[in-house]
Each structure stands twice: as structure tokens, then as C-alpha cells.
Amino acid sequence: MNKLNAKIPDGPLAEKWTRHKASLKLVNPANRKKLDIIVVGTGLAGSGAASTLGELGYNVKVFCYQDTPRRAHSVAAQGGINAAKNYKNDGDSVFRLFYDMMKGGDYRAREANVYRAAEVSNLVIDHYTAIGVPFARDYGGLIDNRSFGGVQVSRTFYAKGQTGQQCLLGGYSALTRQIQAGTVTMYSRRELLDIVVVEGRARGIIARNLITGEIERHAAHAVVLATGGYGTIYYLSTLAVNSNGSAAWKAYKKGALFANPSFIQIHPTSIPVLNEFQSKLTLMSESLRNDGRVWVPKEKGDKRNPNDIPEEDRDYYLERRYPAFGNLVPRDVASRAAKERCDAGYGVGDTGLSVYLDFRDAIQKQGAKAIENKYGNLFEMYEKITGESPYNTPMRIYPAGHYTMGGLWVDYNLMTTIPGLFAIGESNFSDHGANRLGASSLMQCAGDGYFIIPYTIADYLSNQIKVARFDTKRPEFEEAANNVKGRIDKLLAVNGKETVTSFHKRLGKIMWDYCGMYRNEEGLKKALTLIKELEEEFWKNVKVPGSIEGVNQELEKACRVADYFEMAKLLCTDALNRKESCGAHFREESQTDTGEAKRIDSEFAYVAAWEYNGPDKEPTLHKEPLTFEYVKLQERSYT
Amino acid sequence: MKLKLKIWRQKDAKSKGKFETYYLDSVSPEMSFLEMLDYLNSQLILKGEDPIAFEHDCREGICGSCGLYINGRPHGLKGKTTTCELHLRDFKDGCTIVVEPWRAASFPVIKDLMVDRHAFEKIMQAGGFISTNAGAAQDANAIPVAKPNADEAFDAASCIGCGACVAACKNSSAMLFIAAKVSQLALLPQGRIEAKERVKRMVAKMDELGFGGCTNTRACEAECPKGISISHIARLNREYYAAKFSD
Numbered sequence: 001m002n003k004l005n006a007k008i009p010d011g012p013l014a015e016k017w018t019r020h021k022a023s024l025k026l027v028n029p030a031n032r033k034k035l036d037i038i039v040v041g042t043g044l045a046g047s048g049a050a051s052t053l054g055e056l057g058y059n060v061k062v063f064c065y066q067d068t069p070r071r072a073h074s075v076a077a078q079g080g081i082n083a084a085k086n087y088k089n090d091g092d093s094v095f096r097l098f099y100d101m102m103k104g105g106d107y108r109a110r111e112a113n114v115y116r117a118a119e120v121s122n123l124v125i126d127h128y129t130a131i132g133v134p135f136a137r138d139y140g141g142l143i144d145n146r147s148f149g150g151v152q153v154s155r156t157f158y159a160k161g162q163t164g165q166q167c168l169l170g171g172y173s174a175l176t177r178q179i180q181a182g183t184v185t186m187y188s189r190r191e192l193l194d195i196v197v198v199e200g201r202a203r204g205i206i207a208r209n210l211i212t213g214e215i216e217r218h219a220a221h222a223v224v225l226a227t228g229g230y231g232t233i234y235y236l237s238t239l240a241v242n243s244n245g246s247a248a249w250k251a252y253k254k255g256a257l258f259a260n261p262s263f264i265q266i267h268p269t270s271i272p273v274l275n276e277f278q279s280k281l282t283l284m285s286e287s288l289r290n291d292g293r294v295w296v297p298k299e300k301g302d303k304r305n306p307n308d309i310p311e312e313d314r315d316y317y318l319e320r321r322y323p324a325f326g327n328l329v330p331r332d333v334a335s336r337a338a339k340e341r342c343d344a345g346y347g348v349g350d351t352g353l354s355v356y357l358d359f360r361d362a363i364q365k366q367g368a369k370a371i372e373n374k375y376g377n378l379f380e381m382y383e384k385i386t387g388e389s390p391y392n393t394p395m396r397i398y399p400a401g402h403y404t405m406g407g408l409w410v411d412y413n414l415m416t417t418i419p420g421l422f423a424i425g426e427s428n429f430s431d432h433g434a435n436r437l438g439a440s441s442l443m444q445c446a447g448d449g450y451f452i453i454p455y456t457i458a459d460y461l462s463n464q465i466k467v468a469r470f471d472t473k474r475p476e477f478e479e480a481a482n483n484v485k486g487r488i489d490k491l492l493a494v495n496g497k498e499t500v501t502s503f504h505k506r507l508g509k510i511m512w513d514y515c516g517m518y519r520n521e522e523g524l525k526k527a528l529t530l531i532k533e534l535e536e537e538f539w540k541n542v543k544v545p546g547s548i549e550g551v552n553q554e555l556e557k558a559c560r561v562a563d564y565f566e567m568a569k570l571l572c573t574d575a576l577n578r579k580e581s582c583g584a585h586f587r588e589e590s591q592t593d594t595g596e597a598k599r600i601d602s603e604f605a606y607v608a609a610w611e612y613n614g615p616d617k618e619p620t621l622h623k624e625p626l627t628f629e630y631v632k633l634q635e636r637s638y639t
Numbered sequence: 640m641k642l643k644l645k646i647w648r649q650k651d652a653k654s655k656g657k658f659e660t661y662y663l664d665s666v667s668p669e670m671s672f673l674e675m676l677d678y679l680n681s682q683l684i685l686k687g688e689d690p691i692a693f694e695h696d697c698r699e700g701i702c703g704s705c706g707l708y709i710n711g712r713p714h715g716l717k718g719k720t721t722t723c724e725l726h727l728r729d730f731k732d733g734c735t736i737v738v739e740p741w742r743a744a745s746f747p748v749i750k751d752l753m754v755d756r757h758a759f760e761k762i763m764q765a766g767g768f769i770s771t772n773a774g775a776a777q778d779a780n781a782i783p784v785a786k787p788n789a790d791e792a793f794d795a796a797s798c799i800g801c802g803a804c805v806a807a808c809k810n811s812s813a814m815l816f817i818a819a820k821v822s823q824l825a826l827l828p829q830g831r832i833e834a835k836e837r838v839k840r841m842v843a844k845m846d847e848l849g850f851g852g853c854t855n856t857r858a859c860e861a862e863c864p865k866g867i868s869i870s871h872i873a874r875l876n877r878e879y880y881a882a883k884f885s886d
């Protein structure tokens with residue numbers, strides 16, 4: 001089991017990171033420019049890592065598939081970013097943030113990593129403020145905070161409903177400064193299609209130039225993946241439509257272990273599906289639940305206009321079931337409760353697959369202006385999509401695939417099981433256990449990028465100084481590039497009768513039905529069969545037009561969807577293995593009398609890390625046991 | 640509903656492009672504009688034709704990828720809306736929709752409806768940042784910022800870098816885009832220190848890259864999907880002349 005040495009430092013929780021930093025080796029400033037680092041991804045994690053490593057003097061190459069790093073999907077985060085500043089004097093602390101994340105993650109994360117994420121959160125806010133991120137302020141000119149997603153302190157920093165955009169543009173501007181300075185070279189419109197391993201270490205990547213179609217080879221002393229989440233495996237999700245799991249998946253196939261792949265958060269407040277051609281689901285930030293009240297009619301099939309349904313005919317089911325937390329219960333709880341009501345026939349809208357999120361009372365109490373100040377842009381967004389104004393009529397919402405807690409397994413240094421290959425941000429598995437607390441992802445992504453990876457990568461690189469730059473003509477690069485071309489040729493050669501998107505939709509439906517909010521053994525087994533069948537059909541009947549050369553957006557999609565077929569099987573295998581319910585992973589076989597998730601700590605208090613064994617072989621499960629010294633495992637209770 | 644589409648097709652940067660006409664007979668008003676293009680593309684693919692290349696990612700108006708010239712206006716006729724936020728219910732049944740890429744010398748066409756906006760990157764690299772390294776910052780609340788300034792900085796910072804302002808301008812000026820960044824950073828005490836250098840460098844870069852000058856036609860403001868106000872251009876001008884005079 002020595003494949004999984006998490007390398008957690010000794011010592012008391014609050015001192016681990018400080019002690020560890022003191023023990024990490026450094027790279028002399030004069031040597032840094034001899035060391036090449038590839039960073040794939042320019043979200044909060046990637047832009048943070050790249051600019052900081054550039055500032056330190058390393059020679060950095062950054063990749064993203066968009067035309068500019070400023071469009072990475074972090075741009076879409078709405079609600080906010082957490083930090084343990086305790087600016088509100090309401091009893092917050094690093095320890096409390098740590099505790100909330102552990103509890104929110106249903107005790108399936110590592111204490112040491114989570115504590116560190118909470119610890120560096122304050123530095124993140126300081127840095128973003130210093131580089132010009134316009135966080136919301138109060139009338140005294142100081143930064144304002146709000147409460148977010150099921151916690152009882154106000155520790156969320158925000159910039160209207162565009163926090164991700166503002167943080168990302170801050171990170172992007174720091175990145176452009178390094179591009180100008182020449183420490184960072186930007187390779188936009190590139191898609192990673194393989195990782196190159198030389199003598200057991202990650203030494204480069206193969207990327208397709210999305211304009212010329214050229215299959216490029218890039219070498220480096222170390223590779224950092226910051227490629228985000230794989231929620232688009234459901235086809236419909238809150239992610240940007242080009243988001244993909246391919247980078248992490250290629251790493252897995254090259255030997256990096258993949259941890260807890262089935263842990264996917266379903267967000268409770270997305271705009272519901274409105275038409276059969278729908279290509280994505282738009283999130284309505286959960287900050288809305290601070291003021292909006294969730295309800296459905298008490299009477300099944302009540303078709304009255306919501307404004308005509310009197311108070312006594314409304315079922316504010318979250319407030320009813322969870323009086324202590326009400327509308328602010330965690331995401332998984334809110335999502336399942338919405339599905340429960342809809343499945344029982346109380347859902348609203350044409351499809352019956354939505355519930356109301358109502359601002360009537362908040363507007364009455366605080367005035368429309370106050371509500372506009374807080375949520376103006378979200379209300380506008382909602383109106384653009386649905387044609388209805390939330391000022392006058394309740395929003396309709398429904399759960400949607402949103403965030404992947406699972407990801408590449410990393411040790412305390414954020415290194416995968418391939419030496420020299422690091423994973424940061426949403427692409428790793430490390431900090432959110434089985435469920436992520438709202439506003440903690442931006443915090444973790446930025447923390448990883450600015451304040452963790454620069455230290456830990458130096459330790460790895462400290463003995464690589466004498467390693468000369470790699471020639472990309474080496475056989476390892478040759479082989480990887482040929483494999484990539486071979487796969488592309490194979491996709492183009494099928495020349496069948498069904499579009500990539502159509503296959504993606506069908507795969508997404510299988511995943512949503514059997515590996516979504518509710519899972520059970522029979523369903524997961526069925527899903528495995530269905531996925532295999534559909535995958536075979538894909539390789540026989542997909543139609544990918546055009547050639548490898550030049551712009552070919554269908555080919556881009558085809559590469560991603562082909563990977564998703566493989567990944568979907570691992571998700572189901574993982575969900576099948578974990579016979580307990582925890583966080584977002586709800587196994588119907590494991591629930592309490594009141595229908596809440598039931599963990600089985602005696603059997604499942606571990607990280608499930610999967611090892612690839614070849615195309616038609618079952619993966620091997622490695623278990624990293626989780627031990628808890630500082631938190632007391634409790635049944636999560638929000639009643 | 641039924642639509643007649645006239646769409647600009649261009650094989651690559653070197654080829655000459657032309658309009659092609661397509662007909663859709665049964666699309667739903669609930670579809671977004673880009674979903675309509677997806678649908679058209681799926682038909683083209685199955686017929687063995689080359690699908691239309693266009694850019695998009697978030698499909699919720701925040702990433703700035705999408706940007707189409709629709710019926711003679713960037714992002715269409717609705718105002719304060721990105722292309723991806725348009726829905727077919729915003730159009731009349733049976734109407735003709737003309738779809739083109741951004742037209743500006745500094746944004747060359749790559750293929751069909753895709754253009755190269757790399758010039759914006761160059762402008763940002765010229766000075767659109769605050770020179771503070773990670774780890775060097777003081778506590779975030781050490782420097783208060785008056786709320787009105789913070790709010791105005793936020794409004795400026797909400798630019799999504801789509802390029803509609805350039806496409807809308809008869810001079811293809813990038814003034815609104817630059818002004819948004821200059822103004823955001825000039826309004827914050829953290830950004831004041833480099834304010835003079837920043838504005839000079841960004842404006843010089845814009846001129847060098849062949850964007851036109853601003854002649855106050857306000858087309859940019861009218862077409863900006865994020866409602867960035869030209870008052871930021873006024874601030875940019877003040878900053879610019881103050882910087883020049885102090886040279």
C-alpha cells in the first residue's frame with residue numbers, strides 16, 4: 001500500500017504546514033530560470049500557480065483551451081470566496097472554517113489538508129485585494145462579508161454575484177504581468193491530449209493546437225494540472241460546455257491514481273431544463289437562499305399562479321424539515337429534498353421538475369432596492385433565460401450537476417502518484433471530502449495556486465537542477481504523440497451516422513439517472529452495462545466531420561466524449577464500491593429512518609484511489625485510511 | 640417557429656468568405672440562439688457538410704467567448720445581452736437573421752464566425768495590472784476604499800473582454816475596453832501608484848496595434864453587453880492627459 005503515502009507532516013494540526021514549509025527544500029533564485037514548469041489551466045488555481053511561479057523566476061509555460069486565460073471557467077463562479085478573517089467578529093477562526101469544511105464534507109477529507117486550506121485562505125484575500133479585486137465593501141470602506149451555504153458565520157467575500165469573474169480577472173492580470181515580463185509563456189487554444197512520462201517522471205505534455213490542428217510536444221521538469229472539474233460528464237451541468245475531464249483522465253491512464261471519482265456535488269439551485277435542445281444549465285447562486293424561501297404547493301398538481309397560492313397552501317419544506325438551518329441547509333440536503341418533493345408529485349412548472357425560490361417576503365422586508373443590490377445581476381440573468389422577473393414571480397429552480405470533489409489523488413505536497421505531476425484546484429480530490437461547502441472552492445483553488453504549490457514544487461525541483469532540458473524528439477514523446485494521432489484518426493475514420501453531442505447527451509442521461517443524486521447497486525450495475533453498450537455504439541457510429549488539420553470543434557468534442565465514456569465506468573465502479581451514503585454520494589441502501597444519508601465509518605472512512613490497469617481490465621482499488629484527531633465524527637444533522 | 644439564416648462562411652484566415660443561406664423549419668422559441676446554431680450544425684454534420692465554427696463556453700454571459708454580429712449589431716438587437724443569452728423568443732417567427740463575425744482590422748477572422756482577439760491580450764500585457772507579487776500584501780482591510788469608488792471600480796471591472804465595443808465602433812477603437820481597466824485600477828488606492836504609466840502604456844499599445852481613435856459616437860456603450868459606461872472613457876482621458884502633462 002505504499003503507493004499511497006500522503007506524507008502528512010507530524011505535529012499538532014495548527015503547526016503542520018508551518019513546520020512542513022520549514023523543512024521543504026528551496027531552489028536558489030539563480031537556478032530557477034533553468035527549470036521549466038508546465039501549468040495546464042488558467043482558472044484560479046492555474047493562473048495563481050503560473051503567475052506566482054513566474055514571479056519566483058521559474059520558466060513557466062501555461063496552457064488553456066480558450067482563446068485567452070481570462071475565460072477559464074472560474075469566471076462563472078458567482079457567490080463568493082471564503083476566508084477565516086473573522087472581520088464580522090462573529091466567532092470565526094481558521095479552526096472553525098476547517099471544522100465546517102470537515103463536517104460539510106461528511107468526514108471524508110484529510111484533516112491536515114483541510115486545515116491548511118483554511119489557514120492560507122486569509123492570504124488569498126489579502127493578495128486579491130492588493131492586485132485590485134473589487135470585493136464588496138460597506139459604507140466605512142472596509143470589506144463586507146456574507147453568510148453562505150449552510151454555515152452560521154459570515155465569512156464569504158464577494159463581488160456582487162460575480163466573485164469568480166473578479167477573482168479570475170485579478171489572477172489573469174497578474175498572469176499577463178508575468179507574460180509581459182517574459183517569465184511565463186502563454187499557449188492558449190491548446191488542448192492537452194496526453195502526459196509524457198520519462199523514466200517514471202512527468203516530463204511534458206502533448207497538446208493539439210486548436211487553430212492549426214498541429215499535435216505539439218512540450219517538455220518541462222514538472223507538470224501542474226489545474227484543469228478544473230468533470231461535471232459535464234452529465235452533459236447538462238452548470239459548467240462551461242467545453243469543460244472536460246480529459247487531462248485528469250490522461251494522467252490516470254499514465255499511472256496517476258484517481259480518488260473518489262463518484263463524489264459529485266449536485267447544486268440545488270439551477271434554472272431547470274426548459275427545452276429539449278438545452279445545452280447547459282445555469283446556476284443561480286446559493287447566496288439567494290439567504291433571502292429566498294424554497295417552497296412547493298401543499299396540494300399535488302396545484303396549477304395556480306404561485307402569487308395566488310396563499311400562505312397556508314404553501315409547503316416551505318426545508319424550513320419544515322430542518323428548522324435549525326431552514327433554507328440554508330447544505331447543498332446535497334437541499335438537492336435531495338427538492339428531488340423528493342418533485343418525485344412525490346409536488347413539483348411545479350410544465351415538467352413538474354422544479355420548485356419555487358421566492359423573494360416576496362425579503363422584498364417586503366428589505367425593499368426591492370436592497371435585494372437588487374445583493375442579487376441584481378442574478379435576477380437579470382434569470383430573466384434573460386426564462387423571460388420571467390424574480391421581483392414579481394418566484395424563481396423556479398432544480399438541482400444540476402455542479403462540482404467534482406473527486407479528482408486526481410495527491411499527497412500533502414499536491415503531487416500525484418506520478419513524480420513530477422501535480423494537481424491543484426478542482427482537478428485534485430483533496431479538500432472537500434464527499435461534499436463541498438459553498439465558497440470553499442475558489443478559496444482552495446487560489447490557495448493551492450498562490451500559497452501551496454510554489455513551496456511544494458520547489459522541494460521537488462530542488463534536485464532537478466542538473467537535469468538538462470528535454471528533447472521532445474525522445475521516444476517517449478514520439479510514442480505519446482503517435483498515440484494521440486492514432487486515436488484521432490480512429491475517431492475520424494468511424495464516419496457513422498450520429499453526432500458526438502447526441503452520444504454525449506445519451507451518456508449524460510445514463511449518468512444522471514443512475515449515478516446522480518440517488519444511487520443503488522442495481523442501478524449502478526445497469527449503468528455499467530448501458531455505458532459499455534453505448535461506448536461500443538459510439539466507436540461504430542459516431543460522425544466526426546473534417547480532419548485533424550485546422551479548426552475542428554467537433555473533433556475537440558469527440559476526444560472529450562470518448563474519454564468520458566471511459567471515465568463514466570470508473571465513476572460507477574467507485575459508487576458501487578462505496579456502499580455507504582456520505583455527503584453528495586447517496587446510496588439508497590444506506591439511509592436513516594428519516595431518509596437522511598447514513599455513513600458507515602467503520603467500513604468506509606477511507607479515500608478510494610483507483611489505479612488503471614489497461615483498457616479492458618478492472619482498476620485496482622487502493623484505500624487511504626482517514627484518521628480523525630481533531631474533529632469528532634458526528635451524524636450530520638441539520639434539523 | 641421558422642427562420643431564414645444568412646451566415647458568414649469562411650474556410651480559414653486566408654480564404655475569401657461569403658454568406659450562405661440556411662432554412663430552419665421547426666425551432667422552438669425557448670431555444671437559445673447558440674442552441675439554434677448547434678441544431679443547425681447537427682443537421683449539417685449528418686448531411687456531410689462542414690459545421691459552422693463559432694466560439695462559446697460558459698453560455699451564461701460571463702466568459703466573453705461568444706460574440707456574433709447579428710442583424711448588423713454586435714450580440715444582436717436586445718441590448719445588454721451577450722449572444723449566448725439571446726433566445727429565439729427574442730426574434731420574430733419567419734424572420735431572416737444575418738450572422739457575421741466581428742469586423743475589425745485588429746480582429747482577423749480565423750474561420751466562419753471565429754475571430755482572433757489576441758490584440759486585447761497585448762493591451763492588457765502593456766499595463767492592465769498592479770505589480771504586487773503573491774505573498775507581499777498587507778491585510779485586506781488595511782486600506783479602506785470608499786464604497787462609491789469600490790462600486791464604480793466593480794462596474795468597470797465587469798467587462799468580459801468580448802470585443803463588441805470594437806466591433807460596434809466605426810473607427811474600431813478599443814477605447815471602452817481599455818477605459819474599463821484603467822478606470823477600475825485608477826479608482827482603487829492599490830492601483831493609483833502605477834496609474835500614470837499604466838494609462839500611457841495601454842493607450843500607446845492600442846495605437847500600435849491599429850485600433851482606431853475615439854470620436855465619441857458612443858456606439859460602444861450602446862452595444863456593450865455589460866453596460867460599461869463611457870464615463871470610464873472620460874476618466875481615461877483625464878488620467879491620460881494628467882499623465883502626459885506631468886511628463
Ligand SMILES: Cc1cc2nc3c(=O)[nH]c(=O)nc-3n(C[C@H](O)[C@H](O)[C@H](O)COP(=O)(O)OP(=O)(O)OC[C@H]3O[C@@H](n4cnc5c(N)ncnc54)[C@H](O)[C@@H]3O)c2cc1C
Nearest residue numbers: 041042043044045065074079080192228425426439441442
Ligand atoms: C456556475 C458555477 C458557480 C460557482 N460558484 C462558486 C462560488 O461561488 N464559490 C466557490 O468557491 N466555487 C464556486 N464554483 C466552483 C468553482 O468555480 C470551481 O471549482 C473553480 O473555479 C475551479 O477552478 P480551477 O482553477 O480548478 O479550474 P477552472 O477555472 O475550471 O479552469 C480550468 C482550466 O483548465 C483548462 N483546461 C481544462 N481542460 C483542458 C485541457 N484538456 N487542455 C488544456 N487546458 C484545459 C481550461 O482552459 C481552464 O483554463 C462554481 C462553479 C460553477 C460551475
Ligand code: SF4
Nearest residue numbers: 798799801802804863
Ligand atoms: S467594454 Fe463591453 S463590449 Fe467592450 S469588451 Fe468589455 S464587455 Fe465587451
Ligand code: FES
Nearest residue numbers: 696698703705723
Ligand atoms: S459563451 Fe460565455 S459569454 Fe457567451
